[in-house]
Amino acid sequence: MSDKFVKVTTPEGVTAELPVKEGVIGPPTFDVKTLHKQTGYFTYDSGFAATGACESGITFIDGEKGILQYRGYPIEQLAENSNFIEVAYLLMNGELPNKAEFKSFDEEITRHTMVHEKIRSLMKGFQYDAHPMAMMMSVIGSFAAFYHEGMSVDDAKDRRLAAIRLIAKMPTVAAAVYKNYIGQPFMYPRNDLNFTERLLHMMYGVPAEPYEVNPVAAKALDLLFILHADHEQNASTSTVRLVGSTGANPFACISAGIASLWGPAHGGANEAVLNMLGEIGDVSNIEKYVAKAKDKNDPFRLMGFGHRVYKNYDPRATIIRKACHEVLDDLGIDDPQLELAMKLEEIALKDEYFVQRKLYPNVDFYSGIIYKALGMPTQMFTVMFAIARTVGWVSQWLEQYETADTRIGRPRQLYTGPVTRDFVNIDKR
Ligand code: CMC
Numbered sequence: 001m002s003d004k005f006v007k008v009t010t011p012e013g014v015t016a017e018l019p020v021k022e023g024v025i026g027p028p029t030f031d032v033k034t035l036h037k038q039t040g041y042f043t044y045d046s047g048f049a050a051t052g053a054c055e056s057g058i059t060f061i062d063g064e065k066g067i068l069q070y071r072g073y074p075i076e077q078l079a080e081n082s083n084f085i086e087v088a089y090l091l092m093n094g095e096l097p098n099k100a101e102f103k104s105f106d107e108e109i110t111r112h113t114m115v116h117e118k119i120r121s122l123m124k125g126f127q128y129d130a131h132p133m134a135m136m137m138s139v140i141g142s143f144a145a146f147y148h149e150g151m152s153v154d155d156a157k158d159r160r161l162a163a164i165r166l167i168a169k170m171p172t173v174a175a176a177v178y179k180n181y182i183g184q185p186f187m188y189p190r191n192d193l194n195f196t197e198r199l200l201h202m203m204y205g206v207p208a209e210p211y212e213v214n215p216v217a218a219k220a221l222d223l224l225f226i227l228h229a230d231h232e233q234n235a236s237t238s239t240v241r242l243v244g245s246t247g248a249n250p251f252a253c254i255s256a257g258i259a260s261l262w263g264p265a266h267g268g269a270n271e272a273v274l275n276m277l278g279e280i281g282d283v284s285n286i287e288k289y290v291a292k293a294k295d296k297n298d299p300f301r302l303m304g305f306g307h308r309v310y311k312n313y314d315p316r317a318t319i320i321r322k323a324c325h326e327v328l329d330d331l332g333i334d335d336p337q338l339e340l341a342m343k344l345e346e347i348a349l350k351d352e353y354f355v356q357r358k359l360y361p362n363v364d365f366y367s368g369i370i371y372k373a374l375g376m377p378t379q380m381f382t383v384m385f386a387i388a389r390t391v392g393w394v395s396q397w398l399e400q401y402e403t404a405d406t407r408i409g410r411p412r413q414l415y416t417g418p419v420t421r422d423f424v425n426i427d428k429r
Pocket of ligand 1: 305
């Protein structure tokens with residue numbers, strides 16, 4: 001804590017001194033916790049545009065410069081040199097693992113990949129065409145019923161075990177959700193495979209014949225998972241923290257995170273981008289859709305464009321855009337939607353509306369084209385995002401318990417309803 005203060009004076013002339021809190025990098029904050037006590041005022045910030053809700057040492061973003069770092073490591077370096085399990089270790093533990101630490105962490109995750117057999121009966125209750133995100137949310141939430149008794153959120157060992165279970169079981173559930181969706185038998189995890197290979201095997205393998213994992217697909221998924229692993233205090237992570245602040249069961253917290261991720265303004269954008277590209281259909285229609293996106297009377301937005309924090313190219317989009325070309329080339333796929341997406345980007349980036357508002361492609365703009373190339377239906381895209389983001393969610397949830405300043409999250413409001421009035425009996429209304 002620095003010894004600087006910000007002075008605030010209300011229209012009534014009441015002055016408050018609010019301590020300035022500075023992080024190691026990034027803009028400073030001033031701590032408004034005592035504002036109400038000192039002045040009788042609350043702050044109002046409906047979309048949390050200028051509000052820091054916690055201290056965190058996990059992920060750093062500089063939105064103006066287009067910088068993203070996990071525990072200080074630039075995302076570009078991690079994407080180039082690391083792998084998802086190593087990144088998971090880094091996010092959870094704060095440091096990159098040495099060889100022995102990596103091996104034991106990987107083995108630990110691998111040992112927890114199976115899910116309780118009763119989960120299968122639970123899944124059979126869903127309609128075959130239930131949205132995969134709806135199934136994910138419910139199944140992960142239902143884990144709270146399997147892991148509640150004997151699990152204490154106040155015990156660091158129990159918390160860590162819950163985090164490991166979540167990272168390990170998400171792909172198994174995701175694959176089961178996919179199998180339910182397409183009506184094939186569920187596959188058990190194969191522990192001789194690595195994290196993304198195992199997922200591909202559970203999704204695309206069938207009991208009737210051997211399945212050979214395509215290394216290009218496994219590597220592409222690994223890259224996407226690294227890029228989606230954490231992103232500071234976004235909507236779903238803040239949801240996990242808010243639910244977590246009440247002391248709730250960790251599986252319930254992550255289920256809430258999945259619910260938040262599903263929305264098209266957040267992780268659901270990857271599915272929405274492909275639907276949008278399908279609707280645009282052809283390069284000749286781009287101008288019409290760009291005009292729709294600019295029209296304030298039209299709810300249409302360019303999905304995969306814009307970001308609350310990035311006022312520059314999303315660094316993850318730069319990496320995914322390049323990977324898109326490589327993966328499609330390696331798989332021998334010629335997808336006209338990639339050309340359409342690139343043309344759309346080119347036109348939008350030259351348009352005064354997008355330039356003025358600093359709207360650039362975000363992480364979701366190109367990721368769907370890769371998922372599609374790997375044979376996934378659009379409804380599964382956000383499920384893939386959820387597998388990766390689970391690492392961020394559990395890391396932030398663990399950190400929350402280790403931060404002294406953690407209290408129950410309880411925002412206030414600006415009341416706009418009726419003032420006090422007397423009850424009128426129903427026959428007199
Ligand atoms: N298309 C057209 N106009 C847009 C778009 C867009 N995609 N995004 C923002 N704008 C306009 C918006 O209408 C507003 O204009 P004006 O100042 O004239 O009112 C201005 O840009 C600022 O937008 P905002 O809605 O106030 O910005 P926000 O920070 O509240 O919203 C966002 C950020 C990501 C929700 C929004 O840009 C959006 O809806 N984008 C499309 C959905 C999307 O791609 N989401 C994925 C985000 S990244 C991955 C993730 O979070 O999981």
